[in-house]
Each structure stands twice: as structure tokens, then as C-alpha cells.
Amino acid sequence: MSEQATTDPYRHYVNGEWTDGHGSETFDSENPATGEPLATFHRGTEADVDAALEAAEDAFEEWRELSHIDRAEYLWDIYHELRERHDELGEIITKECGKEISEGKADVAEAWHMVEWAAGNARHPHGDVVPSEIGSKDAYMRRKPRGVIGCITPWNFPVAIPFWHMAIALVEGNTVVWKPAEQTPWCGQIIAEMFEDAGIPDGVFNMVQGFGDAGAAISEDERVDTVLFTGSAEVGHEIASKVGGEPGKLAACEMGGKNGIVITENADLDIAVHSAVMSSFKTTGQRCVSSERLIVHTDVYDEFKDRYVEIAEKVAVDDPLEEDTFMGPAIEPEHVEKIQKHNDLARQEGAEVLVDRFELDDDEIPDGHEDGNWVGPFVYEIEYDSDLRCLKEECFGPHVALLEYDGDIERALEIHNDTPYGLAGAIISEDYRQINYFRDHAELGLAYANLPCIGAEVHLPFGGVKKSGNGYPSAREAIEAVTERTAWTLNN
Numbered sequence: 001m002s003e004q005a006t007t008d009p010y011r012h013y014v015n016g017e018w019t020d021g022h023g024s025e026t027f028d029s030e031n032p033a034t035g036e037p038l039a040t041f042h043r044g045t046e047a048d049v050d051a052a053l054e055a056a057e058d059a060f061e062e063w064r065e066l067s068h069i070d071r072a073e074y075l076w077d078i079y080h081e082l083r084e085r086h087d088e089l090g091e092i093i094t095k096e097c098g099k100e101i102s103e104g105k106a107d108v109a110e111a112w113h114m115v116e117w118a119a120g121n122a123r124h125p126h127g128d129v130v131p132s133e134i135g136s137k138d139a140y141m142r143r144k145p146r147g148v149i150g151c152i153t154p155w156n157f158p159v160a161i162p163f164w165h166m167a168i169a170l171v172e173g174n175t176v177v178w179k180p181a182e183q184t185p186w187c188g189q190i191i192a193e194m195f196e197d198a199g200i201p202d203g204v205f206n207m208v209q210g211f212g213d214a215g216a217a218i219s220e221d222e223r224v225d226t227v228l229f230t231g232s233a234e235v236g237h238e239i240a241s242k243v244g245g246e247p248g249k250l251a252a253c254e255m256g257g258k259n260g261i262v263i264t265e266n267a268d269l270d271i272a273v274h275s276a277v278m279s280s281f282k283t284t285g286q287r288c289v290s291s292e293r294l295i296v297h298t299d300v301y302d303e304f305k306d307r308y309v310e311i312a313e314k315v316a317v318d319d320p321l322e323e324d325t326f327m328g329p330a331i332e333p334e335h336v337e338k339i340q341k342h343n344d345l346a347r348q349e350g351a352e353v354l355v356d357r358f359e360l361d362d363d364e365i366p367d368g369h370e371d372g373n374w375v376g377p378f379v380y381e382i383e384y385d386s387d388l389r390c391l392k393e394e395c396f397g398p399h400v401a402l403l404e405y406d407g408d409i410e411r412a413l414e415i416h417n418d419t420p421y422g423l424a425g426a427i428i429s430e431d432y433r434q435i436n437y438f439r440d441h442a443e444l445g446l447a448y449a450n451l452p453c454i455g456a457e458v459h460l461p462f463g464g465v466k467k468s469g470n471g472y473p474s475a476r477e478a479i480e481a482v483t484e485r486t487a488w489t490l491n492n
């Protein structure tokens with residue numbers, strides 16, 4: 001972290017300066033595996049957001065005049081730094097958000113992949129030249145930056161997701177005001193230091209630390225041309241509904257899911273069990289693509305259940321900094337309570353509980369980590385019924401329903417699609433016709449066949465349908481949200 005860090009709280013980064021801001025409140029970042037405070041940060045206010053937006057607006061005119069290649073130069077510096085500091089940053093991510101160290105490092109790798117993709121695109125300009133309907137004219141499409149982009153990001157990919165948004169926005173000529181998640185301000189601090197070290201011109205990149213009120217001050221301000229949001233559906237839809245009414249303003253929201261894996265009668269059960277275990281328990285179920293519903297054909301249901309439950313009974317939580325840890329803690333005590341509420345709801349709705357390790361035994365918790373936010377798997381079976389809330393609401397934890405189905409792939413898809421969400425899902429099947437049916441009919445943005453429902457590739461659009469997204473996927477497609485097109489016709 002920067003040298004300013006002694007006992008003073010960390011600051012906001014606005015207009016090329018570190019600033020205490022206008023508020024008097026501070027907040028701590030905590031290690032979810034130990035409960036220990038990591039560092040203290042100034043809490044951003046509306047006045048801090050106002051200063052950051054003013055800086056971003058002032059910087060826009062000069063920044064947009066640079067070529068894509070010149071703008072990308074700053075990001076190449078950051079790309080190299082991310083690579084050089086891979087292990088160190090992975091460890092910081094793990095300390096601050098509790099994900100296993102392998103996942104912490106993967107978060108850094110995903111960030112540099114995104115920066116590489118966005119900066120590399122500067123050398124690969126794209127556009128459309130199309131014939132005019134009138135022979136003597138030429139026509140083409142040109143993209144322009146939209147202006148000031150407000151970025152609001154979640155805690156669970158605290159380095160990768162900010163770069164999904166900011167790298168493309170900046171290379172395309174926009175300026176940025178970013179609010180990191182309140183649970184992961186340390187990661188925010190480090191990213192801001194990287195932009196400072198890269199020498200990005202004052203006001204082009206700004207960061208205000210804080211909570212939802214600072215996020216709302218960004219998203220609701222008329223100077224923001226696009227809001228790039230990733231987080232819960234609750235917040236995303238609030239942002240989209242407010243922004244949607246404002247002419248010329250756009251909100252691209254990537255939200256949660258109630259993801260399902262369909263396991264058909266001919267599935268390879270080794271693949272099915274591996275896929276389900278990875279997707280439902282890795283990162284303690286706290287990925288937007290984690291599966292909370294396993295939809296299993298009756299012919300293989302009992303065998304799958306026995307094998308899955310055997311593992312769910314055994315998967316261990318451990319110190320996330322240890323290389324071979326499979327599951328770390330939940331992010332914060334409030335989230336542990338939320339997971340418990342989802343488990344209780346399933347019970348109230350008639351779940352047959354197969355594994356209840358929500359409250360782990362003392363000897364399951366790693367030594368010296370007694371104050372961490374530990375939870376274990378909760379697995380239940382329940383007869384599918386469209387009215388069950390437990391099959392529709394995202395828990396965002398190791399909370400999994402087993403649903404037995406009898407019938408064809410159409411029946412499996414009826415169950416699969418019966419949630420308000422449409423983010424990610426997988427099919428495990430040896431029959432290509434079933435896989436094709438899933439491909440064509442599953443309501444989602446990210447699909448996997450015979451693979452864990454997990455992971456992302458930056459050159460593919462990352463987004464969902466229904467309640468999970470509003471039509472502007474992240475990564476490759478984010479260019480749509482940070483540029484506007486002008487159709488040109490020229491007289492020859």
C-alpha cells in the first residue's frame with residue numbers, strides 16, 4: 001500500500017491527488033477469515049463524489065483527443081504491474097475478501113487478461129464501413145466515447161471486475177469515477193495506486209471509497225453518461241430504473257443468479273459430481289455463477305445424490321491463505337446471517353435436509369481463525385414446485401437444492417428456466433441433442449456443457465438475461481455501453 005499508510009486512514013483519489021474528502025467518518029476493512037481489521041479508510045460522501053465527477057468532466061475533453069494507442073499506454077503499465085505483483089496481489093485479495101489463495105491469484109490474472117484485451121484492442125481498431133443505398137455515397141459507422149463513466153463494483157472479484165469495466169471505458173476515451181465495494185477498499189486503494197504510478201492524467205481516473213450512498217451519488221448524478229454496475233439484482237434494478245428515465249443516460253447492470261445444473265439420464269456422473277461440487281462450494285458459493293439448483297434425472301438421481309452428499313459432508317473450510325484450501329469463509333457476519341435465513345426458508349418450505357453443516361464444529365475451524373465468518377454446506381432435496389421461494393431467490397452461499405425430474409430434456413428445462421434470473425447454467429449429458437436443446441432453450445447468458453458452471457473468458461460477453469442483466473454484457477461487449485455510434489454518409 002502507499003507510503004501515506006501509517007495510522008492515518010487511506011484516502012480517496014480525485015483529480016490526481018490523495019484526499020481525505022469532505023466527510024468525517026471512516027470505516028475498516030476486515031479479514032473475513034480472522035475478523036481482524038486490515039486498514040481504515042475515509043468514507044466518501046456526496047461532496048466527494050461531486051468533486052470526482054467535476055474532475056472527470058474537466059479531464060474528458062483532453063483525454064478523448066488522444067488516440068486509442070496513446071490511451072492504452074497507461075493500461076500497459078498496469079498490465080505489467082499486475083503480472084509482476086501477481087502473488088502479492090493474490091494474497092491481498094485473499095486477506096480482504098476471504099477467497100482461497102488460488103482464487104485470489106486467479107482474480108489478478110483475470111484482471112490482466114482484461115487489461116491486455118482492452119489495451120490490445122487499441123491496436124485493432126474496429127468499425128463498420130457499409131455501402132450506401134445511393135451509389136455516389138459512402139457510409140460508415142464511428143464510435144465516440146460517451147463521457148464520464150461511473151463504475152460501481154462488488155466485493156467478490158475486487159480486482160478483476162473493476163478492470164472489466166474501467167479498462168474498456170478508458171481506452172475508448174471516457175473518464176471514470178469508481179467506487180469499490182465497501183468490503184474490499186484495500187483492493188481499491190491498490191488499483192488507484194496503480195493508476196497513479198502509471199501517470200494517468202489528472203481527473204481521468206478517480207476513486208471514491210464508501211458505501212451504497214456514495215454509489216447512489218454516482219449513479220444518480222446527471223454528469224454521469226453511463227453507469228457500469230456489477231452487484232446484486234436489488235441494487236442493480238434500482239439503479240437501472242432511476243437511470244432509465246433520464247434521456248441520454250445509460251446503466252449497464254450485471255447482477256446475480258439462481259443458477260442450475262441439469263444432469264441427464266446418460267450423464268457421466270464423474271463429471272456431474274465434479275461440476276456440481278466445484279460450482280456450488282468453491283469460493284463458498286459466493287460467485288455470481290455458483291449453482292444453487294441441481295436438476296437431476298430420476299434414473300441417476302440416487303447415485304448422484306449419494307456421491308454428491310458424501311463430498312458435501314466432507315469438504316473442509318480452511319485458512320484461505322493455504323495453497324490447498326478448498327473453501328474459505330463468507331465475506332462478513334451479515335452475510336452469514338443472510339445465508340442462514342435462506343437455509344431456514346428452505347426448511348420452512350418443506351426441504352428434506354441432506355447436509356447441514358451451516359454451523360461448523362469447533363474442530364473444523366482452522367486454529368487462530370475462530371473469529372472468522374465460517375459456514376459449511378447446506379444441501380437439501382425438495383419436490384419441484386413453481387411457488388417455492390427457496391428455488392427462486394439467490395442465497396450466494398454454499399446452499400444447494402437437489403431436484404429430481406422424470407421425463408425428457410424439455411421437462412428439465414421447464415424446471416431450469418423457472419427462476420426470475422438468467423445468468424449461468426450447465427448441462428451434463430452424453431447426448432448432443434440434449435446439449436443442443438439446452439443451448440437453444442436455457443434462459444441464461446453463460447452456458448457450460450460437461451464442465452463446472454464456473455469461470456469466464458474476457459473475449460466472450462459476460463452477462464445474463466431476465467433479472468440477471470439488462471442487455472449490456474460485460475467484458476467484450478462493454479464497448480456498447482461506453483461508446484455511442486454515429487452513422488456517417490459522405491458524398492463522393
Ligand code: NAD
Nearest residue numbers: 153154155180181211212215216231232235254255256288
Ligand atoms: P451489492 O449490490 O450489495 O453491492 C455492489 C456495489 O453496489 C457495492 O459497491 C455497493 O456499495 C454498491 N451499492 C449498494 N447500494 C447502492 C445504491 N443504492 N446505489 C448505488 N450503489 C450501491 O453486491 P455485493 O454484495 O457487493 O455483490 C454480490 C452480488 O453481486 C451477488 O448478487 C452476485 O451474484 C453479484 N455479482 C454479479 C456478477 C455478474 O457479473 N453478473 C459478478 C459478481 C457478483
